[in-house]
Amino acid sequence: MKEIFIDLKERSYKIQIDRGILFEIGKKLQEIGNYNKVVIITDKNVGSFYLKDLEETLLKENYLVYSVEIEAGEKSKNLNEAEKIYNKLIEFKITRGDLIITLGGGVVGDLGGFVASTFLRGIDFIQVPTSLLSQIDSSIGGKVAVDLASGKNMVGSFYQPKAVFIDPNLLNTLPTLYLHDGLGEAIKCSCIRDKNLFELFEKIKDDKEILERSEDIIEACCMVKKKVVENDEFDKGERMILNFGHTIGHSIEKNYHYETYTHGQCVSIGMCKITKASEKLGITEEGSFEKIKKVLEKFSLPTDDVLDKKIILDGISTDKKNFGTKINLIVLNKIGDGKILKIDSSDLEKYI
Missing domain, CATH: 3.40.50.1970 (Rossmann fold)
Structure with missing residues (x-):
């Protein structure tokens, strides 16, 4: 145990x-x-x-x-x-x-x-x-x-x-769809705080191996969350790091009335969109987007969506991570090293 x-x-x-x-x-x-x-x-x-x-x-x-x-x-x-x-x-x-x-x-x-x-x-x-x-x-x-x-x-x-x-x-x-749904969040954990876990996902071949290694995967993700929650129980600072992919993901979920995609699928799209943008802006280590995209696609997770930017931006306007004219975005320095980036709401379009 x-x-x-x-x-x-x-x-x-x-x-x-x-x-x-x-x-x-x-x-x-x-x-x-x-x-x-x-x-x-x-x-x-x-x-x-x-x-x-x-x-x-x-x-x-x-x-x-x-x-x-x-x-x-x-x-x-x-x-x-x-x-x-x-x-x-x-x-x-x-x-x-x-x-x-x-x-x-x-x-x-x-x-x-x-x-x-x-x-x-x-x-x-x-x-x-x-x-x-x-x-x-x-x-x-x-x-x-x-x-x-x-x-x-x-x-x-x-x-x-x-x-x-x-x-x-x-x-x-668990139906395959929902196993992969959970993997969206598990891969998120690896991206923000556990490079070794990300490398494990790169090596794992299929769902059978995911189930065989499930105890290790669950423990690693719980350890990421443990450290963050202990440092910031009430989500005022570091705990926001767990929202990597969620700002865009929640907006997509809302616009599709929580029907078209699962939560993990929306997080998957959100991680890809923001990492592709942050890489272009020189914030994230080059090549990170392609690595993340490859791992997500291996587990049948979507990495893009056709929703117009304006629709996504409108959905973000009611997000709980907003603070007045500022918004907290989670981006990666590199895989395994995420950070909170406070930006002006007017600059948000650059990250979608």
Whole structure:
């Protein structure tokens, strides 16, 4: 088992990565808190594979177990869905001494974490991420949120889980599209902070090898996020480095109403667009764009899109990384070495 300690003082917790850990969660909860009722929030796709297994490991340890299943997909990550879950928690008579477990990908983790952070002004929750994207990114660091019609993750908070349990075996049932979706974020991690991980992606031949090396990939990405989050829990400075590819990517997602591309695909396009531009501007080491493009294309990730620049710029105007007339862009000095670049909003077009 691989174990990573996220050191945030009184909000500290462990990430445990182990094949088969799903079936040990009931026992592991006893090390975290004295809970009576446990509510599992999942989606119908993930629930069909793993809800029964998680319920059984909890029932074996005599927890009272309830579950809420939402429709799969980004469209469920909204305030209306959150209200439905609140009403279920009231129906189950959940108190601040009880626990929520989010079993699923980023949508379930973000929505379930947001509910946990706001119901009764906050109850404990644990992340059990089931997609590669959530295992390496969204389940770690305490960002929980829901979307508004005007943009993604516009309403949320920072609320750390009590633990994160990552079972790489759950990736075996993940559709290829969503395995590659997660690789978009994994490759991002390597670009900003881990050249060795990037070189591993250059050597890996196919999806079979990705699954075989998944524990190492997950650990490396979690280590990148650990260091950044510990230094900047509330996203005021260094943590923005994790947004490489996201400023453009979020705008593309929004303009396609979160339907045409997955999140990782949009990040992939965003990384390529900004690196191609920053290389031309002399900011990024020559050849970086082609190396990144080659790795992304190996895993069937898109590297460009036909959206007009003006449309992308309009989408960026509501981005959370804006500060008045300034905007923070993440660019690379070279692969493995990212930095935050504060520019005037009027200069943004140069980077798209």
